[in-house]
Amino acid sequence: MTGIAKWVRETLGHDPVEPAHFARALTHPSTADPDYQRLEFLGDRVLGLIVADWLYARYDADAEGKLNNRLSQLVSGTTCAAIGRDIGVAPHIRLGKQARDDGAADSDNVLGDVVEALIGALYLDGGLEAAKRFVLGAWDGRVTGMEKAPLHPKSALQEWAAANGFEPPVYAIVRESGPPHDPRFTVSASLPRGETAEAEAGSKREAETEAAKALLEKVAK
Structure with a gap:
């Protein structure tokens, strides 16, 4: 098993069919290689769907506004970056020299983007269920602990x-x-x-x- 495939299996709970999806999800735009931006776009939408469905089922007494406030907090770049730190993404991000020198691997912006890209890669490689397994595990405490809907x-x-x-x-x-x-x-x-x-x-x-x-x-x- 290649290094990236092993990391995906151990960290994201998925045996990759195409490890290249995940290599790309970890590749920053500062490199000369295909980067994570398209996967980030996809993963952002997949994450929103999974969390919205989860909130709809769990907080069945909430009106739309409360659900939206919960969703906004849970899929924010800040939360995605925190998830990235939780699962140890930073050492695996491929960066160009300038971005590396600038400390991009510890940037909330970059970490959040990479987490969304990884969700996009999971969706492409294993379908919605693969992405959902990861999100349900990684976001569990944040969703179940949000008994009171936050006000934006x-x-x-x-x-x-x-x-x-x-x-x-x-x-x-x-x-x-x-x-x-x-x-x-x-x-x-x-x-x-x-x-x-x-x-x-x-x-x-x-x-x-x-x-x-x-x-x-x-x-x-």
């Missing part, structure tokens, strides 16, 4: 502002940084009376979410 931080901050007689919070991009393969966005969230908080993430949406969370923690003490 941006919604929670907006509700707090309305309840206290303020206009809705304003979000602004403070700066964009990082190499093209691992962009970073710093976003500020502010309220009319002057409170503000900043956060950095691999996408504008996630940076806004983290900034909202930080500002809410500041004002709602």
Whole structure:
């Protein structure tokens, strides 16, 4: 059994028919080889379907909004990156020299992308059941431990502002940084009376979410 096939079997619980799918899922765009981006696209959709189906069955009293809040948190880049760390993905990612020197293997953005790509590879190689077995195992504690549906931080901050007689919070991009393969966005969230908080993430949406969370923690003490 090749090294990649052995790792897939031991880590993802699947005997690969085409190990090349998984080699590609672990290959960063900074290399000259076929990379994970197409598999990431596929895996993102497969993950969303599996988790949505799981939530629909488990939390049968939740309305659409609560289910969506649960889903958003569970399939976020931050959660996927945490899963990547849980299963030890970083040492297996193939990176170009510059990306390696930049520490891309420990980037939430890259780790999250690779986990989605691995799910895409599982789907291609073993069908939905192969992908589902991995997701059910890797996400189990996060789904079963989410007894209370989270309120999205941006919604929670907006509700707090309305309840206290303020206009809705304003979000602004403070700066964009990082190499093209691992962009970073710093976003500020502010309220009319002057409170503000900043956060950095691999996408504008996630940076806004983290900034909202930080500002809410500041004002709602």
